[in-house]
Amino acid sequence: MRIAPDFAALATSVLGLVLGLTTPLLGQPSVAAVAQRPDVQRAFAHVDTTREALWAEWIKVTEISSPSRQEQARIAYMKKAMAEIGLTGIETDEMGNTWGTWKGSGGGPEVVFAAHMDTVFPMDTKIKVREDNNTFYAPGIGDDTGNLIATLRAIDAMKKSGISPKGDIVFLATVQEEVGLRGANFWLNRRARKPDLFLAVDGGLGQVAYGALRIEQYRMIFEGASMHTLASRGKPNSARAAARAIVRIGEMKLPDPEPGTRNNLPVVNIGMMGGGTVVNAVPASVFFTTDIRALDTPTETKLVAEVKAIAEQAAREEGVQFKMEPMTEIIDYSQAKPKSERLNHPLTQTALAAADHLKLAVVDRAQAMDSGAADHNVGVALGIPAIGIGATRGRGGHSLEESADKMAIIPGTKYLILLASLLAGVN
């Protein structure tokens, strides 16, 4: 997972090779050389001198409610902002994904930066950003509003500083990320020409996720005849079948976590349960949910099959019916490249080298993570070079107490500038 000190230079030159480009491989600049270019330095300085405006915009957009499937107000904001910074070909698709392009001069890869506009908070959630001790507090401040604004302002700063990219830089503001990566899935699958490089800006500063967590979520439904309590003695009961299945799923022997992985994976979680309508009758229907996560497809498939078999057995023993309904779109990872290929890809290595150049990691060096559950998963699944990165640092994502570091977004925005310059290539 560690890279040699001079790998950065190698990575940038290999990038051309991997992408089959005609740019000369010799003389490709290193991360340090790109970071020290006057135009890139001007872009960095622009971020510093306009930081008050960036913070104000971050607060403003955070306070625009944007639950999944109801992102309309943020779509309007982003569309206008993309036009104002001079992107072209701005479009919004049927789902609400909104994107614009900064055309390069040619000879570089097409690089897509994706950040999502939706949050997990319902429309009526009171959202008012509060600042305390250089920390912003508000639902959705970090996930993913900070990254959305950082990406917008990184491109703006690059344009204003005379940077001339070779490849096209596409800024994609996605929808419905929080409900199964639906926006990115729609956008990437529908697009005839796949991007050369895809980056989801949706994580913590200094982390580079090159993997894609397999996630399958199901509603487990048990159904049987309903009858009055007085008639229920000795009769099948869906609640009892569900209870039996829950206990046995909890007792499943899971494979050991892979050494060196951040999360304790694989895992099966039962997050919701319910059923029945009255106290004095056998319920006609009872359900619980399963959230099954693993780092590879064979493990995921095995766990899903095991969970299903347990539930079917419990239903059989009780004499009730069972069905299992997917709660989110299931992403097919059959085209994903092997793990080592994704880790060693110049995209991953350049992102790590750029993070290290800017000293973004909290501890030691930037970490490559074989996980990640964000829009880049869709790219990984399609076999497109794709990673998840971050431009902010925060806590408590998906909770009302969510917070984000006010200062970290500044180096975070510079990181995006450096990365975009390295990946698209600059004239």
Ligand SMILES: [Zn+2]
């Ligand atoms: Zn997110």
